[in-house]
Amino acid sequence: MITLQGISKSFKVARRSAGMRQAMKALFVREHTIVEALHDISFTVNEGEIVGYIGPNGAGKSTTIKVMSGILVPDRGTCSIMGYTPWQERKAYVSHIGVVFGQRSQLWWDVPVIDSFELLRDIYKIPQSMYKSNLNLLTETLGLSSLLQTPVRQLSLGQRMRCEIAASLLHGPKILFLDEPTIGLDAVSKIAVRQFIKTINKEKGVTVILTTHDMSDIEALADRILMIGNGTLLYDGNLSELRGRFGTHRTITVDYRENAKPLEVQGASLLSWSPERAVLSVNTEQVLMANVISRISEQVELVDMAIETKPVDELIVELYKEHQV
DSSP states (O other), X not given: OEEEEEEEEEEEEEEOOSSHHHHHHHHHOOEEEEEEEEEEEEEEEOTTOEEEEEOSTTSSHHHHHHHHTTSSOOSEEEEEETTBOTTTSHHHXXXXXXXXXXXXXXXXXXXXXXXXXXXXXXXXXXXXXXXXXXXXXHHHHHTXXXXXXXXXXXXXHHHHHHHHHHHHHTTOOSEEEEESTTTTOOHHHHHHHHHHHHHHHHHHOOEEEEXXXXXXXXXXXXXXXXXXXXXXXXXXXXXXXXXXXXOOEEEEEEEESOOSSOOOOTTEEEEEEETTEEEEEEETTTSOHHHHHHHHHHHSOEEEEEEEXXXXXXXXXXXXXXXXX
């Protein structure tokens, strides 16, 4: 459904030193630096996938989304989405995609939400029957009934983001580009947005490209992750593969009846100990977890046990560090 091949994009950025003299000089002589935002980016996305597109600030995530949505024209490379080249066939292409930028609004600030929806209906030339059907579905699933008559400027961030997502789906797109859709949202709003994304993906087959810094979004939604750093694609795979590479260590927290003797478990490192609790680190590549648990239970009377893996954020940091070396 989506094919990018060798996409590169550079920007000319103005530079000057601090100080009044340099400011005066810049009025007559401007210095520029070329920044390569994307370098030879290539990947494919199949219909119905939810793909998490991640990386540090300035890595090139938003630039890629803007290329795929037809806002930016790359310097080199090809991009085919549903048979369209986004920046060449933009008018025909945009009727098949929805785009949500978390920090930018497509709703009119001073008018009620429903007025913005109706303006978008006219812009996209959505048939009345399709518009009503989609509006009813989106209003119900995103809980917008009480918001439709409210001016956008009076909405909270979470309410506005739900309306933004609805606006991007009124015309029934096949692909949804989400750039930081949960930025600044409270826990309740995040869960509502995530559940809705899952629903439209499962029931309507909408392909979703999600960029975010919130790894809990990635864990909750993405079947696959693409990681970009310094404009270059670093990783293409799923979370289980990533855990297999960097997530082999487990932390075991053991609560037990009072025991005066520290635990000694072959294959595990004791991180901390008290007469009623011990914390151990285990590398599952070197020892079976079942054997570790068995050895612990032989030494103490267990009350409770918790096994934790590395958070996804730490796995991503390790992957990024590997490519910086």
